[in-house]
Amino acid sequence: MNGVDEEFTSPVFSMETLMRSIANPYGKKVIVNGVPADKTGLEENKDSKEEKTNGIFGAIFIISFIGAIIAMVVFSQTEPLLCLATFGALLFVIGLAILFQHGLSLDNMPSLALPLLGAVLTAIPAINVYHRSHPDSFYFTMDMIIDVICIGFALVGVGLIVIPPLIRSRKMRKCSQIISAMCVxxxxxxxxSKEANGRTRHYDLYAPWWQYEVNDVIYVTCEDAYTNEKVPDIGEIQEIRISPDEPAEIYRPMIVSRLVPLFIGVMFVVISSFTLFVLH
Structure with missing residues (x-):
């Protein structure tokens, strides 16, 4: 990585550094992530307040997480079913937190799998524990539990196969204009990640900020996902897609990001289907 790349690459975002990286010799209007550059200070103050609020919620979440882990350890010795239910409740809360933070849309539809999985893992043990004191009530046999888990994984797999192409198709339609942009x-x-030999491989993911000009206005927009695929150098020019109606919205198609969910989805469906076939 050369000096320029090091100067304008950081794990901690700096608006000041970003503004220095923008090439604007004629003093044109600058839009940063959809916000006029002269209003970014107000946005930063707003973000600072949101960060403090998120910090409080984060502390509460960590305390709850530790409490759940302690409860799981206790229940694992006394009531394994309640241990599983506690784990499910933890997944459910984490999933809801993600949904509340990002909202429910087609783009983050796969995140819906986490609270659903948590709800199932909470409900099944709770129903079976209730059955012990009420023998006439419904309960899940081991075969039924395995079936539910397999069907659940199969449905998640189908979602991973179907939803990402729909998201890509929607983004390609919306961001229909191809334009040259410079990574600033x-x-x-x-x-x-774990390698085949068991060693842990450490690497960096990047979210490039692109500068481009539309209708005599300079736009500087960050990609909405971190990746190590086709990472541009600072100053490198690549073609990206933008929305003609909302130039601040960009999209850069990635091959790996398309294939990974597809591969995982196929594996989920195949393994779940094979398990159900063998058991029945």
């Missing part, structure tokens, strides 16, 4: 800034995020 990059925010980073660390990630890791």
């Amino acid at each position: 800034y990059r925010t980073t995020r660390s990630a890791q």
